[in-house]
Amino acid sequence: MPTPHPHRHPARRRLTxxxxxxxxxxxxxxxxxxxxSNGGAPAYVPGEVVVGYESGTGSGARAAAxxxxxxxxGTAPSTRTRVLHVKPGKVRATVAKLRRMPGVAYxxxxxxxxxxxxxxxxxxxxxxxxxxxxxxxxxNFFGPNGVNALAxxxxxxxxxxxxxxxxxxxxxxxxxxxxxxxxxxxxxxFANTKFVAPxxxxxxxxxxxxxxxxxxxxxxxxxxxxxxxxxxxxLAWGVTVIPIRVLxxxxxxxxxxxxxxxxxxxxxxxxxxxxxxxxxxxxxASEIPDILAAIRYANKRGAxxxxxxxxxxxxxxxxxxxxxxxxxxGATTDNACLASYSNDGVGLDIVAPGGGxxxxxxxxxxxxxxxxxxxxxxxxxxxxxxxxxxxxxxxxTSMAAPHVSATAALVIASKVLGARxxxxxxxxxxxATARRLGIPGPNRIYGWGLVDAGAATSxxxxxxxxxxxxxRANPR
Numbered sequence: 001m002p003t004p005h006p007h008r009h010p011a012r013r014r015l016t017x018x019x020x021x022x023x024x025x026x027x028x029x030x031x032x033x034x035x036x037s038n039g040g041a042p043a044y045v046p047g048e049v050v051v052g053y054e055s056g057t058g059s060g061a062r063a064a065a066x067x068x069x070x071x072x073x074g075t076a077p078s079t080r081t082r083v084l085h086v087k088p089g090k091v092r093a094t095v096a097k098l099r100r101m102p103g104v105a106y107x108x109x110x111x112x113x114x115x116x117x118x119x120x121x122x123x124x125x126x127x128x129x130x131x132x133x134x135x136x137x138x139x140n141f142f143g144p145n146g147v148n149a150l151a152x153x154x155x156x157x158x159x160x161x162x163x164x165x166x167x168x169x170x171x172x173x174x175x176x177x178x179x180x181x182x183x184x185x186x187x188x189x190f191a192n193t194k195f196v197a198p199x200x201x202x203x204x205x206x207x208x209x210x211x212x213x214x215x216x217x218x219x220x221x222x223x224x225x226x227x228x229x230x231x232x233x234x235l236a237w238g239v240t241v242i243p244i245r246v247l248x249x250x251x252x253x254x255x256x257x258x259x260x261x262x263x264x265x266x267x268x269x270x271x272x273x274x275x276x277x278x279x280x281x282x283x284x285a286s287e288i289p290d291i292l293a294a295i296r297y298a299n300k301r302g303a304x305x306x307x308x309x310x311x312x313x314x315x316x317x318x319x320x321x322x323x324x325x326x327x328x329x330g331a332t333t334d335n336a337c338l339a340s341y342s343n344d345g346v347g348l349d350i351v352a353p354g355g356g357x358x359x360x361x362x363x364x365x366x367x368x369x370x371x372x373x374x375x376x377x378x379x380x381x382x383x384x385x386x387x388x389x390x391x392x393x394x395x396x397t398s399m400a401a402p403h404v405s406a407t408a409a410l411v412i413a414s415k416v417l418g419a420r421x422x423x424x425x426x427x428x429x430x431x432a433t434a435r436r437l438g439i440p441g442p443n444r445i446y447g448w449g450l451v452d453a454g455a456a457t458s459x460x461x462x463x464x465x466x467x468x469x470x471x472r473a474n475p476r
Contacts, residue, residue: 134233148452176215198243215245221399263298306327330350349448
């Protein structure tokens with residue numbers, strides 16, 4: 001059975017092995033009608049044309065030019081410039097006509113710029129007295145070895161989808177403290193988070209509770225309420241979460257139950273499915289056919305499936321993350337070193353902050369022998385299902401995976417890949433924009449590198465072109 005719990009792990013192997021390239025970044029031309037380079041916001045003022053007239057062109061000639069193209073004169077930014085108002089959809093045709101007229105120096109649409117400033121740090125309070133304040137607590141979001149959260153928030157806000165609004169993310173786990181159910185209370189930091197279509201496949205109930213705390217922590221990394229003066233932040237705080245319970249109070253769940261949960265998430269229009277769970281690395285694909293079929297079903301319905309590589313410290317990725325169409329996520333520390341517990345090897349796609357101690361990797365100068373790294377903090381239970389706080393002790397690939405799930409949701413919301421990107425396109429975008437770690441190129445220790453939500457959602461970063469599935473790297 002899979003388990004979400006972290007473990008103690010042996011010393012790591014030396015850093016070796018390089019995987020072949022799966023994504024390449026290509027420069028693309030900027031379209032004339034939309035604002036891919038403007039974060040998804042409108043690129044031009046609708047129905048406006050800016051015209052510059054040559055010296056000596058009188059007011060009568062300017063008025064005649066406007067009348068000839070059926071435009072109404074508006075503001076005058078300078079003595080030789082006019083803003084003309086035309087019917088929607090006629091801007092390009094009007095520009096073309098004006099450019100052919102005598103006395104016209106230039107004619108163009110009226111483009112819209114946007115501020116390039118990143119959002120300010122949110123006002124969530126973090127942990128009282130913690131060194132560095134909120135940025136110190138959530139080093140995984142805001143620190144130099146975090147996922148570049150502020151830039152990502154600026155990008156999706158400019159695209160009209162603050163925090164990833166409009167994207168559904170399913171969290172298959174021990175449950176989520178998303179509402180009050182009997183003695184089980186809602187996490188205070190989910191007050192502004194949206195939840196839909198909950199289901200408990202362990203007990204067969206439509207109401208979901210979390211009897212463990214793990215699922216609440218994972219969901220918090222993805223969508224904890226932000227800028228509400230409570231606790232900490234969620235990376236994709238504007239998304240809608242589908243809480244699905246597939247693991248019991250001890251963190252265990254069987255393959256049949258998990259497969260049901262995956263299919264349920266896909267049927268309820270999840271665009272991202274987070275699986276912070278693992279089977280033993282000895283489990284083979286032939287032993288979990290229902291889960292693999294469910295993952296294929298979700299993929300065909302447009303869901304990005306993200307899974308944790310496992311916490312045994314082995315050079316082998318555990319299922320379900322090992323499945324070829326799952327984004328497999330290993331864990332890094334606050335040093336941007338592979339975590340000592342994190343599984344790696346062929347099939348590792350990317351890494352994300354998971355906390356804990358550095359692995360012993362002699363060839364990686366980022367790894368410091370004996371370094372005891374910080375944990376991942378999100379609001380969850382402290383000592384009972386009635387008490388919430390920011391407990392220490394949470395580190396693992398379970399904590400790493402939701403960073404990638406949240407980034408996938410932000411990529412979809414940003415529309416940098418268009419309105420309806422495929423799971424393969426989202427995966428390739430995340431890989432292509434990752435921060436390279438360790439030896440040059442994609443490798444078996446760090447995959448494509450550390451996920452960078454800011455770069456992945458940036459309209460100024462070229463969109464990747466993915467190779468065919470048959471030629472893709474990271475063979476499972």
